Amino acid sequence: MDNSELQPIFDFMRRLAPFDSLHEQTIKKCCQELTISYYSKQQKLVNVDSDEPQLYIVRSGAFEVTTQQGELIDRVAEGEYFGFSGMLSGEKVVNQVHILEDALVYHLSAKMFDQLRANSHSFDRFFNQAFAKRLRNQGSLQHSHISTARITHIMSRDLTTITADATIHEAAQLMSKKRLSSLVVVNQDKLCGILTDRDLRNRVLAKGLGGDLLVEQIMTKEPTVIEPNALIFEAMLKMSENNIHHLPVVDQERPIAIITSTDLIRSQSSQPLLLIGQIERQNSLEALIQVSQKIPDLLHNLISSDAKAIEIGRILTSVTDSLTRRLIVLKQKQLGPAPMAFCWLAFGSQGRQDQMAGSDQDSALILEKTPSEQDKCYFKQLSEFVCSALNECGFPFCPGNIMAQNPQWQLTLQQWQQQFSKWVNTPQPSALLNATIFFDMRGIYGDLSLFTTLQTTVLNKTKGNDIFLAALSQNALQSTAPLGFFRSFVIERDGSEVKGIDLKHKGNALINDIVRTYALAAGIEEVNTSKRLESLIEKSKIDKEVAMNLLDAWEFIAHKRLTNQGQQFNNTQPVSNYILPDSLSSLVRHQLKDAFKVIHEAQGTIRLKFLRQF
Amino acid sequence: MFQRWWLQYQLKRLVKNSKLNALQDHYQYLLSQLDSPISDIKLLALDIEMTGLDSKKDQMVSIGVIPIINAKIQPKLAQYKLIKIQGTVGQSAVIHGVLDRHLTNALPLQEVLQWLFEQCKDKVIVAHYASLDLQFLQQSLVGAEKQSFALFAIDTLLIDKKRELRKHQSLNTSSLRLNACRERYNLPIYNAHNALTDALACAELLLAQLSKMGGIDKVTLQQLLNKH
Numbered sequence: 001m002d003n004s005e006l007q008p009i010f011d012f013m014r015r016l017a018p019f020d021s022l023h024e025q026t027i028k029k030c031c032q033e034l035t036i037s038y039y040s041k042q043q044k045l046v047n048v049d050s051d052e053p054q055l056y057i058v059r060s061g062a063f064e065v066t067t068q069q070g071e072l073i074d075r076v077a078e079g080e081y082f083g084f085s086g087m088l089s090g091e092k093v094v095n096q097v098h099i100l101e102d103a104l105v106y107h108l109s110a111k112m113f114d115q116l117r118a119n120s121h122s123f124d125r126f127f128n129q130a131f132a133k134r135l136r137n138q139g140s141l142q143h144s145h146i147s148t149a150r151i152t153h154i155m156s157r158d159l160t161t162i163t164a165d166a167t168i169h170e171a172a173q174l175m176s177k178k179r180l181s182s183l184v185v186v187n188q189d190k191l192c193g194i195l196t197d198r199d200l201r202n203r204v205l206a207k208g209l210g211g212d213l214l215v216e217q218i219m220t221k222e223p224t225v226i227e228p229n230a231l232i233f234e235a236m237l238k239m240s241e242n243n244i245h246h247l248p249v250v251d252q253e254r255p256i257a258i259i260t261s262t263d264l265i266r267s268q269s270s271q272p273l274l275l276i277g278q279i280e281r282q283n284s285l286e287a288l289i290q291v292s293q294k295i296p297d298l299l300h301n302l303i304s305s306d307a308k309a310i311e312i313g314r315i316l317t318s319v320t321d322s323l324t325r326r327l328i329v330l331k332q333k334q335l336g337p338a339p340m341a342f343c344w345l346a347f348g349s350q351g352r353q354d355q356m357a358g359s360d361q362d363s364a365l366i367l368e369k370t371p372s373e374q375d376k377c378y379f380k381q382l383s384e385f386v387c388s389a390l391n392e393c394g395f396p397f398c399p400g401n402i403m404a405q406n407p408q409w410q411l412t413l414q415q416w417q418q419q420f421s422k423w424v425n426t427p428q429p430s431a432l433l434n435a436t437i438f439f440d441m442r443g444i445y446g447d448l449s450l451f452t453t454l455q456t457t458v459l460n461k462t463k464g465n466d467i468f469l470a471a472l473s474q475n476a477l478q479s480t481a482p483l484g485f486f487r488s489f490v491i492e493r494d495g496s497e498v499k500g501i502d503l504k505h506k507g508n509a510l511i512n513d514i515v516r517t518y519a520l521a522a523g524i525e526e527v528n529t530s531k532r533l534e535s536l537i538e539k540s541k542i543d544k545e546v547a548m549n550l551l552d553a554w555e556f557i558a559h560k561r562l563t564n565q566g567q568q569f570n571n572t573q574p575v576s577n578y579i580l581p582d583s584l585s586s587l588v589r590h591q592l593k594d595a596f597k598v599i600h601e602a603q604g605t606i607r608l609k610f611l612r613q614f
Numbered sequence: 615m616f617q618r619w620w621l622q623y624q625l626k627r628l629v630k631n632s633k634l635n636a637l638q639d640h641y642q643y644l645l646s647q648l649d650s651p652i653s654d655i656k657l658l659a660l661d662i663e664m665t666g667l668d669s670k671k672d673q674m675v676s677i678g679v680i681p682i683i684n685a686k687i688q689p690k691l692a693q694y695k696l697i698k699i700q701g702t703v704g705q706s707a708v709i710h711g712v713l714d715r716h717l718t719n720a721l722p723l724q725e726v727l728q729w730l731f732e733q734c735k736d737k738v739i740v741a742h743y744a745s746l747d748l749q750f751l752q753q754s755l756v757g758a759e760k761q762s763f764a765l766f767a768i769d770t771l772l773i774d775k776k777r778e779l780r781k782h783q784s785l786n787t788s789s790l791r792l793n794a795c796r797e798r799y800n801l802p803i804y805n806a807h808n809a810l811t812d813a814l815a816c817a818e819l820l821l822a823q824l825s826k827m828g829g830i831d832k833v834t835l836q837q838l839l840n841k842h
Contacts, residue, residue, distance in 0.1 A: 040825030
């Protein structure tokens with residue numbers, strides 16, 4: 001190290017995000033180029049020279065950035081920055097910077113700042129207000145894991161197809177020549193069936209039929225298919241549920257590949273699938289309780305393999321779904337078949353497929369018709385068994401008693417339709433507040449047509465319903481994301497300070513609320529927040545950038561929440577959604593702060609769109 | 615008023631009598647800036663590491679300097695020099711971390727002195743406990759010029775001593791150490807004990823002190839300058 005280098009400055013800068021991502025030589029150059037000033041509380045305001053913009057790096061002390069009207073924008077403490085917004089936007093700075101505590105500040109010239117941004121993508125990304133750019137492609141989120149890897153990663157691109165009017169003989173020759181165990185049957189490039197080794201054996205040879213039969217007479221019509229973007233894990237689930245070994249991969253009705261169970265086995269064995277398989281094999285409640293004790297381990301493994309939070313939510317929910325189904329089946333073995341068609345519904349996080357540790361149960365029943373006293377008794381026994389079994393398996397009872405075992409939520413299709421009409425047509429924000437989770441519903445077991453009928457009528461009612469949407473927006477705006485962090489505190493938007501932050505209720509739940517409002521306004525069937533967003537983008541019902549930012553913010557906060565829970569689990573602390581700012585690195589603080597900003601802005605947008613408030 | 619007159623008188627005499635050109639320029643600069651606010655003046659924060667505290671028998675080992683220009687510390691212009699000594703750094707290495715082997719490429723004392731006064735031509739010296747550093751400089755000038763000179767500096771220790779005496783009847787000397795002073799101004803504590811780090815620490819302390827005295831643009835040089 002050169003003698004004229006200043007160790008204390010270098011030591012500080014090299015640990016500071018985003019400088020910590022720069023080359024050592026570049027950091028040293030920054031240390032040389034910066035200048036140092038001291039700001040005393042007595043001075044009150046920083047005299048920001050808007051003609052000579054620079055980056056202010058707080059070495060010690062604290063500042064508050066406000067608008068000229070005095071509205072709090074930011075609080076900045078050691079290791080944080082101000083002055084960059086003007087350099088990024090090129091606009092003159094009009095914000096005021098108040099000195100809260102005596103401060104030592106490093107200044108970096110605009111020239112140097114621009115140079116660093118031009119030379120380092122990560123540095124630019126850090127300061128760039130475009131939040132999407134900042135969080136997307138984060139290294140830590142890119143790892144691929146068996147449960148989260150997608151079909152596209154393992155499918156081979158050379159698909160062999162045959163037309164439906166070819167003969168079995170021709171098909172067998174093709175399969176033999178290409179050493180294939182199956183063929184995809186097409187009609188004008190569209191998938192119309194699948195022909196497998198097993199079909200030739202069972203449907204042709206075993207029956208003594210000849211090779212001049214046509215493929216379409218033997219093939220399996222309308223086979224189960226999968227999309228290229230689906231998770232490998234979902235493919236495994238489909239194969240296991242339908243007892244099949246071949247899945248055509250279909251992109252907009254066109255077959256593009258076929259994956260076999262061997263492909264899947266080759267891509268390693270899957271822990272979630274094993275667990276689901278185990279659940280499906282158990283024949284007693286005791287055994288199911290035992291198996292579900294592995295769910296926390298599964299969650300922990302998924303977290304430590306750095307899977308995306310969105311996918312962890314989907315996987316965990318699949319496990320809960322299987323458990324629910326298995327419990328219903330077990331009880332029905334004892335009670336006999338149901339006296340009428342019914343559908344078991346899931347609401348809230350299970351409905352949205354974003355369950356995480358400690359999610360409680362939210363469920364209900366749709367009945368085909370008005371139950372007799374005897375019917376009521378059947379559903380009472382069934383639902384009480386399933387709900388208390390889920391409770392014993394680690395999914396606590398819903399404190400609001402929104403559960404299938406509550407007779408209040410065992411309604412006929414017609415009663416459900418009336419119930420939703422009441423919520424939608426005469427919305428009182430307070431009543432609606434408790435009802436929002438009902439709008440994130442999914443059919444889990446039974447006659448799913450009951451569910452789809454209900455969903456269709458609900459969406460027809462909500463779509464474009466201004467009064468209902470206004471009430472829903474009002475609820476979505478009741479809580480706000482924090483402004484950011486200050487030392488060991490979290491700063492709320494009204495300037496108050498709290499010790500920690502509830503990432504669920506002050507983060508993900510707010511995004512769910514915003515997205516639900518958009519989705520119901522557009523009559524979108526999806527209930528999963530990311531799928532709702534994708535569908536909204538597709539139908540141009542939301543600004544794409546806003547949607548992408550919300551998606552990123554959701555993922556980032558959820559990921560943080562999961563890793564926090566993973567740490568709590570490791571330290572055998574009770575698992576919660578609560579996080580202390582002390583435990584966050586300066587980079588994560590910055591990113592969380594940006595995620596909160598995205599939520600804040602999206603809330604502003606729905607206020608404008610659905611409440612017509614400015 | 616007396617302070618100002620006395621400084622002016624001495625500086626004028628020194629300008630006239632000084633044989634070293636660089637030093638002459640330095641006195642001239644001080645003389646011309648007596649009434650200027652500190653924000654308009656170029657300062658040079660300085661720290662010297664020595665083999666001991668006795669300027670008569672101990673030797674200077676290293677010098678670190680960092681300028682303050684336009685009221686801002688300029689790390690880019692910071693410099694650090696090692697000085698050839700006779701004998702060994704001995705036990706003092708424990709304090710300043712400079713070992714004998716570091717000094718193999720060190721510069722001769724005379725060269726370093728010339729470089730330093732060149733730096734000071736248009737700058738005011740700032741140091742924490744300046745009298746110690748200046749004693750060593752003066753001692754070495756005696757050797758070179760066979761004649762003793764007065765030296766002037768802004769002493770951050772004296773500034774805090776005055777401030778603290780206004781608040782307390784008596785002072786514990788440890789409360790005037792560099793880090794103790796810095797803590798009072800909410801400045802970070804630097805652990806490395808090196809001439810350049812200490813020069814930086816001293817420069818930051820001065821800026822903090824000035825802001826408490828009403829602002830760097832309010833305090834004038836003659837209010838702070840002391841003869842040593």
